[in-house]
Amino acid sequence: MDNLTMTTPERTVMEDVDQPAEPPPADESAPACTFRVKNLSIWYGEKRAIDNVTLDIVSNAVSAIIGPSGCGKSTFIRALNRMHELVPKTRVEGTVLLHGEDLYSNDVDPAIVRRRVGMVFQKSNPFPTMSIGENVIVGLRLNGVRDRKFLNERLEKSLRMAALWDEVKDDLHKPGTSLSGGQQQRLCIARALAVEPEVLLMDEPCSALDPIATAKIEELIYELKAKYTIVTVTHNMQQAGRISDYTAFFYLGRLIEFGPTTKIFTNPSERQTEDYITGRFG
């Protein structure tokens, strides 16, 4: 619980950032899991958006969440970093364990959860008043990091990991919004990576991008999974097939099927999954 409850001023974020999370206990029969979600239900007021979902998210793999609009995909991934709590009148039942630690325990600080579990959204959202460079390191600055050399190193490292460094290294002072849509999305990924999260959540990260920019993000996702666990929501079946190792199909807030992507897209076990992915739904 130490990482999650870290609020004491004597521990700097740098110390914490540089401490990788404890690896999950080795299990010979199953792949290591970053998240273990058990009997998760989420309500927005009276409406139940997620209905008793149990699911393990495998480490260093890409898990795609698919399903029709309103099925609870976005709510589910937001529940993995408590982002959904920003909506008023939400209620949660069940457990979400991140490397064995309960994210919803009373003594857990949601801000720390969101740093450990980064998020990229459908529409790129660089801070409009900040330069490209400032956009990347803003998370570290907000966490009190002042060391210029460290910030510069992290800036370059994050932009390199987001495959953007070569395109912007001479323009770091220019506004983040001066970049193209695809570059802005990679800037947001760099911003999420700068605080060295353990997990990257992506909510339709390519849906506003052209095919070239989409291909660059997809390639990036493929490279990033060596270091991160990635959970992505997508409406694009072919994209789910291309980039993900595991696929979860949600419908009406319930998890209908979860398994290796090749299995889901060649021989799904559930009729509802088959009808949805083959375009027969409804």
Add this chain to the structure above:
Amino acid sequence: MIAPKHILGTFDEVLASLRNNVLMMAGLTERSLERAMKGLFNRDDNLCANAIADDEEIDQLEIQIDRDGVAILLRFQPVASDLRRVVAAMKLSSNLERMADQATTIARRARKLNQHPPLPEVDLIRPMYEHAMSMLRDSVEAFVREDVDLGRAVVARDETLDELNRSASRKLIERMAQDPDQLRGYLNLIFIGRALERVGDHATNIAEDAVYAAAAEDIRHQTLAASA
């Protein structure tokens, strides 16, 4: 259970068209083989010529099915059972085309045999023909009805056809030694037996693809996998 229609109606149309072309190709292949064998049994050169003429239409259908299959993959990016059906249809067309080539081979050999006095050993070929033809029909039937059990049954029947071929070849080779004057005739019968054995192999392939299309199960080369 019949799958509900796709939301995209044109997808259903092109899948149906692909399937119809496979069925037409299967029908023509069956007819071609039947004509070639009747040309042999009835000593009818016209039937042999018809069998050979069928081949061109079958070749054209193979090209059409491949073209349509690629277009479907490109336009609709099918997944799950749709993907398996498209892939299986394209593989079926390739196997049917090769069966039709065997029918052509048989028709050409039969025409040569028809130029000489009849050989009673033609009767050695008859059970092979019946067996190969039933494998062809049932393998296509397994694909059409998505009948996994029938598909498996066809695969198991190939060994019988192989044995019939070995037995017939042995007897024909013995006859060659006894009656060297008819050597060419016996050799043609051996080649016809060999062609029927190949028809059985292609029917086996089709049956395996039918099982894959229906149940996503790859049953090819299981004896090799088991012995490895």
